[in-house]
Amino acid sequence: MSDAPLSLTHVTKRFGGFTAVNDLSFEVPAGQIIGFLGPNGAGKSTSLRMSLGVMPPDAGEVRLFGAAPELKNLKRVGFLPEERGLYKKMNARDTITYFARLKGMSAHDARARADELLETTGLGAFRTTRISKLSKGMAQKVQILSTLAHRPDFLILDEPFSGLDPMNQQTLEDLIKAEHARGATILFSTHVMEHAERLCDRIVMLARGRKVLDGTLEDAYATLGRGARITLEPGFDLAAALGPKGFEVHRTLDKGPGEAWRVSLAPGQGPQDALRAVLEAGAPVIGFQPEEARLRDVFVSLVGEAEAAALESPAGAVAEETV
Known part of the structure; x- marks a missing residue:
C-alpha cells in the first residue's frame, strides 16, 4: 500500500441529491508541489476536507501517509482552510505560537519560530499587534504562517492566494517555494491557473466534481493543438x-x-x-x-468555454486592501 502523503481512490461525496465529488482518484507523491485546479464549485474544498478526515467519503478510500486520517498523521500536516478565521483578541506572535504548539512544538520553539516567520515576511513590527487591529492582508498572512509554523511534512492550502494583493501573492509564492526546498510536499487548490503554471510539478484538474486531467504541465499542454x-x-x-x-x-x-x-x-x-x-x-x-500554451486554454479544451468562465468568478477577485 502506498505511503504517499495523500492518495484518494474512487472517492465520492454527495450532499442530498447533489454529487460534489464523483469517483475521484489521484495521488500526491512525496516532495512534489501539486496544483489542485478548477473553478469555484468544482469540488476542490470538499475533496480536501475528506483528505483530512473532516468529513467521510460516501464511497472510496482516503489514505494520509498510508493510513486513514487520524491525529498521529494529521500532526504531520499543515492545513490552510478556504474559510479564514483567527482569534481576534490574540496578537500575531501568540497566534502563530498557539497553532505551532497544537502540532506538538515546545513553547520555546514555537515562539522562536513565530518570531522568525514574522520577521522574514515583513511583519516583525506587528508581532504584538492584535489580529483585530491588523489589515485583512496582514491577518491572512498570519494565518498562513500559522499553517506552516511547525514545519509540516505535508502542506494543504485551500485557495491560499484568494484575497491577497499582488505583492502578498508573490510573498506567498516565495514561502511555498521555501517550504518545498525544505522538503515539504505541497498540495494547493486554486482557480487561478497562473499560480500553478509558476509553481507546480504536477496538476490535477477538476470540473463538476470529476477529474479531467492528472499530469505534468507538459502533459497538460500536450492536450492542445x-x-x-x-x-x-x-x-x-x-x-x-x-x-x-x-x-x-x-x-x-x-x-x-x-x-x-x-x-x-x-x-x-x-x-x-x-x-x-x-x-x-x-x-x-x-x-x-x-503560440504560448496556457493552463486556462487546456481547461477550456477539456470542459468548454462555459465551464471555464467560472474561473473568472468574483470569488477569485483580489482584495483591494493591501498590507
Missing part, C-alpha cells in the same frame, strides 16, 4: 504554399497591418519548422509569433 501566427504582406496565399508540405494553414481575423495566418503544428513539429517552411516558400513575412 499547437501553432504559430504569421503576418504577411497582402496577396500571398500561405495555405497554397504550405499545404503541400503537410501544414494546416488558415486565415485569421487578427487585427493589424498585413494579412494574418495561423499554422497548426503536428506532433513533433515546432514553431521553428513552420517559420523555416514559410521563409523557404518566399512568403513576405511581417511578423511571426509562436
Whole structure:
C-alpha cells in the first residue's frame, strides 16, 4: 500500500441529491508541489476536507501517509482552510505560537519560530499587534504562517492566494517555494491557473466534481493543438504554399497591418519548422509569433468555454486592501 502523503481512490461525496465529488482518484507523491485546479464549485474544498478526515467519503478510500486520517498523521500536516478565521483578541506572535504548539512544538520553539516567520515576511513590527487591529492582508498572512509554523511534512492550502494583493501573492509564492526546498510536499487548490503554471510539478484538474486531467504541465499542454501566427504582406496565399508540405494553414481575423495566418503544428513539429517552411516558400513575412500554451486554454479544451468562465468568478477577485 502506498505511503504517499495523500492518495484518494474512487472517492465520492454527495450532499442530498447533489454529487460534489464523483469517483475521484489521484495521488500526491512525496516532495512534489501539486496544483489542485478548477473553478469555484468544482469540488476542490470538499475533496480536501475528506483528505483530512473532516468529513467521510460516501464511497472510496482516503489514505494520509498510508493510513486513514487520524491525529498521529494529521500532526504531520499543515492545513490552510478556504474559510479564514483567527482569534481576534490574540496578537500575531501568540497566534502563530498557539497553532505551532497544537502540532506538538515546545513553547520555546514555537515562539522562536513565530518570531522568525514574522520577521522574514515583513511583519516583525506587528508581532504584538492584535489580529483585530491588523489589515485583512496582514491577518491572512498570519494565518498562513500559522499553517506552516511547525514545519509540516505535508502542506494543504485551500485557495491560499484568494484575497491577497499582488505583492502578498508573490510573498506567498516565495514561502511555498521555501517550504518545498525544505522538503515539504505541497498540495494547493486554486482557480487561478497562473499560480500553478509558476509553481507546480504536477496538476490535477477538476470540473463538476470529476477529474479531467492528472499530469505534468507538459502533459497538460500536450492536450492542445499547437501553432504559430504569421503576418504577411497582402496577396500571398500561405495555405497554397504550405499545404503541400503537410501544414494546416488558415486565415485569421487578427487585427493589424498585413494579412494574418495561423499554422497548426503536428506532433513533433515546432514553431521553428513552420517559420523555416514559410521563409523557404518566399512568403513576405511581417511578423511571426509562436503560440504560448496556457493552463486556462487546456481547461477550456477539456470542459468548454462555459465551464471555464467560472474561473473568472468574483470569488477569485483580489482584495483591494493591501498590507
